Amino acid sequence: MTPDRLILISEQLDFILHSAYNALPDEVCGFLAGVGGCVHQVYPIRNVAPFPTQRFLMDDREQIDALIDITRRGWQVVAIYHSHPTGPPTPSCRDLVEATYPDALMAIIAPDDHARALRLRAYAVHGKGLLEIPVLVTGEAGQNLDAL
Numbered sequence: 001m002t003p004d005r006l007i008l009i010s011e012q013l014d015f016i017l018h019s020a021y022n023a024l025p026d027e028v029c030g031f032l033a034g035v036g037g038c039v040h041q042v043y044p045i046r047n048v049a050p051f052p053t054q055r056f057l058m059d060d061r062e063q064i065d066a067l068i069d070i071t072r073r074g075w076q077v078v079a080i081y082h083s084h085p086t087g088p089p090t091p092s093c094r095d096l097v098e099a100t101y102p103d104a105l106m107a108i109i110a111p112d113d114h115a116r117a118l119r120l121r122a123y124a125v126h127g128k129g130l131l132e133i134p135v136l137v138t139g140e141a142g143q144n145l146d147a148l
Contacts, residue, residue: 001103002103002126003036003037003105003124003133004133005037005133005135005136006032006037006105006136007037007038007136008032008135008138009039009138010137010138012032012039012042013120015042016030016107016109016120017109017120020083020085020109020118023085025085026047026085027052027053027055027084027085028109029044029045029047029056029083030042030080030082031070031077031080031081033070034076034078035074036078037078037105040073040075043070045058045062045063046059047059047082055094056083076104077101077103077104078104078105079104079105079106080101080106080107081120082095082107083108083109083110084108084109086111087110087111088110089108089110089119089121090108090121091125091130095108096125096130099125105124105133106123106125107121107123108121108122120135121135122135
């Protein structure tokens with residue numbers, strides 16, 4: 001079942017945003033894993049797309065290793081994240097066509113409306129339809145995110 005919100009701790013969000021910023025002009029990608037909408041771990045995956053400034057393609061070996069670890073821990077893929085270095089902050093047509101995890105959210109890192117900083121937004125993808133999902137950030141590691 002697709003989560004109705006995405007919950008991260010501030011360190012996780014900072015890691016994702018800094019990774020996207022440091023990779024510019026290339027896209028970054030990875031998994032957000034946990035239970036329900038609560039992220040317990042970020043799994044950055046190397047982008048091996050032939051044109052990484054225009055799209056992302058996860059490294060097969062890193063993707064498999066991450067999925068094995070996620071399964072071993074009893075978690076699921078809460079969201080698949082990637083960046084749109086120049087925007088927009090919404091899924092592209094290609095993103096929708098290539099979405100292969102129907103129960104996972106799509107999280108996109110892109111410049112905010114004023115292009116001053118990167119922002120993370122999350123979407124539930126149902127066929128070709130989209131629903132933006134709230135992203136909640138808590139300040140403390142070890143806080144019971146499942147209670148939020």
